[in-house]
Amino acid sequence: MRPQTDTIIDSKPDTRGKVVVEMQHVHKSFGDRDVLTDFNLQLFERENLVILGKSGSGKSVAIKIMVGLLKPDSGSINVLGYDVPNLSNKELNELRLQIGFSFQLSALYDSMSVRENLEFPLKRNLGIYDRQQLNEKVMSALQDVGLESARDMNPAELSGGMKKRIGIARTLILNPKIMLYDEPTAGLDPVTSGEINELILRVRDKYNTSSIIITHDISCARQTSDRIVGLFDGRNKVGGTFDELKKQNAPDLQPFFNY
Numbered sequence: 072m073r074p075q076t077d078t079i080i081d082s083k084p085d086t087r088g089k090v091v092v093e094m095q096h097v098h099k100s101f102g103d104r105d106v107l108t109d110f111n112l113q114l115f116e117r118e119n120l121v122i123l124g125k126s127g128s129g130k131s132v133a134i135k136i137m138v139g140l141l142k143p144d145s146g147s148i149n150v151l152g153y154d155v156p157n158l159s160n161k162e163l164n165e166l167r168l169q170i171g172f173s174f175q176l177s178a179l180y181d182s183m184s185v186r187e188n189l190e191f192p193l194k195r196n197l198g199i200y201d202r203q204q205l206n207e208k209v210m211s212a213l214q215d216v217g218l219e220s221a222r223d224m225n226p227a228e229l230s231g232g233m234k235k236r237i238g239i240a241r242t243l244i245l246n247p248k249i250m251l252y253d254e255p256t257a258g259l260d261p262v263t264s265g266e267i268n269e270l271i272l273r274v275r276d277k278y279n280t281s282s283i284i285i286t287h288d289i290s291c292a293r294q295t296s297d298r299i300v301g302l303f304d305g306r307n308k309v310g311g312t313f314d315e316l317k318k319q320n321a322p323d324l325q326p327f328f329n330y
């Protein structure tokens with residue numbers, strides 16, 4: 072079923088794979104604050120979908136509902152075939168193992184080296200303790216993000232861009248089917264932001280992942296997106312490719328494009 076948005080332009084419907092995430096008519100309030108009023112989203116296999124919206128528009132709330140960290144007041148959420156609001160804790164854990172969450176602040180453990188940070192999810196989530204297997208997986212993840220040389224460094228020695236890359240490597244190491252990037256370029260200079268954006272594209276191409284990228288950075292949206300959904304007033308009001316949205320000149324998007 073197509074999402075109910077104000078303006079959806081469907082540029083290449085026939086080339087899309089199967090739907091991996093579907094959120095329909097999702098409502099969420101905190102007290103008397105309505106954050107999501109009728110939020111709809113479809114994410115297709117091997118698609119980079121950007122959710123664009125200003126600060127406080129509910130992007131993170133939408134993602135937390137998607138992975139079962141928050142319960143919606145109403146609406147349906149299906150992720151990789153799981154009916155998210157009705158999952159047991161065991162099923163939720165099963166689902167979350169297939170989703171990689173790249174946090175805004177990288178969330179690396181300062182007391183651990185880069186190598187130890189990357190080994191941590193392998194040990195905790197997959198029960199891998201074999202030294203050779205750990206070494207191979209760590210090196211492969213570091214190669215993916217172009218930072219083999221940082222293996223024995225501590226997070227404090229890394230630049231902001233390097234931290235983001237290691238954060239992405241730590242997420243990729245579990246081979247997720249879906250990647251969630253929360254403000255991947257926040258706090259980075261334009262050159263480093265461009266490198267992170269390229270990495271996001273490489274991850275899609277190499278691993279065939281589907282990704283949701285939450286951002287208010289229009290350059291990030293332009294570079295990384297196959298499709299963009301604009302979240303305004305609690306709803307996904309506009310959708311389409313970057314060029315389609317630019318042409319459309321929707322009032323809600325003007326502050327982003329005119330930035």
Ligand SMILES: Nc1ncnc2c1ncn2[C@@H]1O[C@H](COP(=O)(O)OP(=O)(O)OP(=O)(O)O)[C@@H](O)[C@H]1O
Nearest residue numbers: 101104106124125126127128129130131132133287
């Ligand atoms: N657990 C919570 N309890 C109460 N209010 C919340 C909670 N989580 C989010 N909110 C509110 O929901 C609104 C949307 O927050 P959200 O974090 O989703 O915004 P965002 O679009 O991700 O913004 P940003 O780009 O600044 O991260 C905000 O007004 C926030 O205060």
